[in-house]
Amino acid sequence: MIVSGDPSRLPASDKAALLYAQARGDVSARLWRAALGTNDTTEAQAETASACPDFDLDALLSLLTPTTTAYTPPHPVGLAGLSSQDLPEETGALPDPMHSTRGPATGLGPNDRYSGALNAAAARTGIPAAALAAIVNAEAAKNCDGSWKTGSRNPRSSAAGLGQFLGGTWQGEAERAGTWLHDVATRQGWLGDTGRVLPAARSALLALRYDAAASINATADYALRSVTQLKHAGVAVGEDVANVAKVAYLGHHLGTGDAIRFLRGGLDSRRAKLLLDAQVGAASANQRIAHSGDAATAHRSWLLNYIERNVTPSRFATEGLALAGKSVPAERVDI
Numbered sequence: 001m002i003v004s005g006d007p008s009r010l011p012a013s014d015k016a017a018l019l020y021a022q023a024r025g026d027v028s029a030r031l032w033r034a035a036l037g038t039n040d041t042t043e044a045q046a047e048t049a050s051a052c053p054d055f056d057l058d059a060l061l062s063l064l065t066p067t068t069t070a071y072t073p074p075h076p077v078g079l080a081g082l083s084s085q086d087l088p089e090e091t092g093a094l095p096d097p098m099h100s101t102r103g104p105a106t107g108l109g110p111n112d113r114y115s116g117a118l119n120a121a122a123a124r125t126g127i128p129a130a131a132l133a134a135i136v137n138a139e140a141a142k143n144c145d146g147s148w149k150t151g152s153r154n155p156r157s158s159a160a161g162l163g164q165f166l167g168g169t170w171q172g173e174a175e176r177a178g179t180w181l182h183d184v185a186t187r188q189g190w191l192g193d194t195g196r197v198l199p200a201a202r203s204a205l206l207a208l209r210y211d212a213a214a215s216i217n218a219t220a221d222y223a224l225r226s227v228t229q230l231k232h233a234g235v236a237v238g239e240d241v242a243n244v245a246k247v248a249y250l251g252h253h254l255g256t257g258d259a260i261r262f263l264r265g266g267l268d269s270r271r272a273k274l275l276l277d278a279q280v281g282a283a284s285a286n287q288r289i290a291h292s293g294d295a296a297t298a299h300r301s302w303l304l305n306y307i308e309r310n311v312t313p314s315r316f317a318t319e320g321l322a323l324a325g326k327s328v329p330a331e332r333v334d335i
Helices: 012-036 043-050 057-063 109-125 129-139 167-175 180-187 199-210 212-232 241-254 256-263 269-280 282-292 295-310
Strands: none
Touching (some): 109 129, 109 212, 129 295, 167 199, 167 212, 180 199, 180 212, 199 212, 241 295, 282 295
């Protein structure tokens, strides 16, 4: 429950929940490495851990809990305690930048509980619900049943939550006027006179990454920003939901600046190596670079393959993916 813009004034139980939400991803990664008996962070180990990703902190702790007592983690800090006056309006949507007709996200399976947040964020921003579901599905860690893990954390970076937002990016979205997260931060008193997040409020703000509704709404705002900026940079996004999802994902994954450079011919080798290391681990990155001949080619090959396999909005739409107006083939976006 969020009850104060100053975490130091929170009751002990809420402070504990804050610490739990912020730390569980880091602890989970350490437990995995300890369970595997190594500190290596290769891609092979990441794939081993993701084979049954519900064996995380909660599952590991449950092994230490008597079988007669179910382990119940502390309730993470989220939006459940906010009143309706504390939350941004879901109506009064921004003009739809693609002038599309689209239905709600479907085919969510074990993630159907997130359909309300996905559809509301889509209505507010104009980014198709199926595209948002595809982005989250590509970013979030998953349990064995395919359900998204709200408490996931990348052990190689500060990325956390369903949208895997870096701490700096999340703070930037809270400071960017017009976003859902900015509205929450404003109403909670987390922003100072200059519009920057107050140091005392940063922990509470970052803990919101583990809240599903907050992460989904931030993903939608960031997707709208990415699509808009990439269009202004001359990228022919078109009106096809698959194109929109891929372009939005590129912006989400790389940041708009790197996404533009990627689409215009690629990143420089130093930057590509840094990004590839963060995604697959240094050992696997070095193997890919040796095979491809240079870091930029290796990173481009990995990312394009990942997008092709994982950013699939057709999974989350019952109707055709072409939006109202003309349908643009996927190859229109040169990635």
